[in-house]
Amino acid sequence: MTPIKQILLALLALYVSASLAQTAPTVAAASDLKFALEEIAANYKVDKGQEVRLVFGSSGVLWQQVKNGAPFSLLMSADEAYIDDLYKNGLTVDKGNLYAIGRIALLQKKGHPIKLSTDKDGLIRAITEAKKIAIANPEHAPYGRAAKEYLISMGAWDQAKPKLVFGENISQATMFALTGSADFAISALSLATSPQVQSQSTSVLIPDQSHKPLIQKMALIKNSASSAIDFYQYLQEPKSRQIMSRYCFIAP
Missing domain, CATH: 3.40.190.10 (Periplasmic binding protein-like II)
Known part of the structure; x- marks a missing residue:
């Protein structure tokens, strides 16, 4: 292989890598989801060949970041009230989906x-x-x-x-x-x-x-990456729900 071809292939690899990074959705999730969601994301990569970027924090802080324009595609909150507020303010695609009780x-x-x-x-x-x-x-x-x-x-x-x-x-x-x-x-x-x-x-x-029930809800953020929709649906499939159950989340 000539040096020029090697350089072109290297540039192509960088381009493909950069393109994948741009399309990978960023999922903002409550910290109680850390181990369960990391396992689901690993399965998603194997099953779908796609990556997701995971950002963990307290629901209230992530909610505020969404309101301030953070580039999240999906918010998984440990309190449904934060998702309800984002929907009322026109920041989510819809009312979202209950995914667990903590x-x-x-x-x-x-x-x-x-x-x-x-x-x-x-x-x-x-x-x-x-x-x-x-x-x-x-x-x-x-x-x-x-x-x-x-x-x-x-x-x-x-x-x-x-x-x-x-x-x-x-x-x-x-x-x-x-x-x-x-x-x-x-x-x-x-x-x-x-x-x-x-x-x-x-x-x-x-x-x-x-204590009051920890009703946990997720929703797609408006203008989020289209690839986030696929992961959002994957989270609701039986395989993902089984993982959530194994980490002691109760199905709503």
Whole structure:
């Protein structure tokens, strides 16, 4: 092969790579979806030969970024209210689709001496023994709001409040517990039961009646990449739903 042909082939490869990157949709997703969505995206690449770019954060922050014009194609929120607001403001293609109901759990690093329990006496005892307790910031993270609601419903908010450290999202709050920066966290069940986290931690499921339901909704953003529609539909196929179920998301 002549040097000129080698250069032309290299330029063609760069062009194709750049074209694929331009068409790959950017999916903005709540942090509780991290492991489940990464697995779904990997399957999508195998099944469809297409890539998606994943951006994780708290739903409230991602919602605000959409309103400020962030180039997201799809928003997967942990709170349906953020999608409803975007639709009312004309920023989504339609009202969106409910994709899951989330759950929360107490989580601590494996081997930690504090005994976790979701009943009032056990929770108060754990809070008393703890120096720091991690939750996602309830100002903009739905899982943080659910954690606050749980503590209030158990009559433990005032006791826990001085010890709280806030993660920007539920993944960061969980990481605080895994690294020992907090004695325990109120995490997402989808994270607590993932192989990546479960190998390092122990967790206890929190009764769902102790907080408002975490109804999670997704919607395509107006003027998004056309390739996002295909991934949006793929998320609703049985194969993807099975993965969501395996990560303990309840089908709505």
